[in-house]
């Protein structure tokens with residue numbers, strides 16, 4: 051997400067300072083940007099104090115592991131990125147008088163009892179479950195962002211990002227899109243967790259970036275859902291991946307991870323009305339681009 055967002059902002063003529071500790075991100079994704087005169091990269095852990103000397107118009111806090119596998123491998127770092135990291139990023143925005151944006155997540159809705167999920171739903175999160183290191187960190191991040199808006203005068207906004215995919219994802223990040231494509235490329239069976247009837251809705255990265263940029267300059271506080279409302283069961287999704295790749299895969303069924311949400315689909319009425327935004331890229335089209343990217347990565351690593 052970060053590299054795509056940097057490219058988009060640079061293409062609009064902005065100066066961009068990107069900070070990342072490269073725990074789950076990769077310099078490879080911004081290699082070509084490093085030569086741009088208006089781009090500056092700083093290796094920084096968001097959970098440590100952030101020093102930046104020059105003025106800033108906007109601070110966008112997107113730092114956190116986002117794949118369940120990653121955040122369960124790095125539970126304390128994930129909690130710190132959402133809590134200390136949000137505090138540091140908000141402090142920076144306050145000091146600069148900058149617009150602030152928090153990248154929150156559909157995970158604040160937990161394993162929801164309502165579908166689709168709109169922004170008024172408070173969620174059903176297990177505070178001590180394995181996903182809580184991410185979910186509760188993001189819920190805290192929303193709370194502190196709101197407090198800085200109400201009490202500290204920061205022009206702060208919140209977006210809630212639903213499942214997003216596209217080029218530049220890590221092949222082994224453990225999420226369903228890279229997993230299925232990688233397994234198909236290697237001729238391995240696809241790993242279906244549970245019975246595969248849980249649902250997700252997948253947004254292509256360019257659509258998401260468009261929504262983010264509209265929200266950034268809208269002046270609205272949110273929270274606003276950003277995602278694609280086309281919902282698929284994981285088995286349906288596996289089928290679409292095979293169709294797009296022109297292959298037939300076997301399945302291996304593995305246990306459903308604890309607290310894995312059974313359904314997830316954004317209600318994007320608010321984003322439509324507020325931002326005039328709507329995803330345009332259909333799943334098959336987005337998957338073709340993503341598969342093409344992963345093929346280049348696999349051929350390099352072989």
Ligand code: UDP
Pocket residue numbers: 117118119213224225226227229230241242243244246248250284306307310311
């Ligand atoms: N999933 C799966 N096989 C995989 C990876 C994930 O069946 O190899 C399922 C997972 O249990 C979840 C859905 O796919 O129901 C999406 O998982 P992902 O890790 O992409 O992100 P989540 O939406 O759970 O944050």
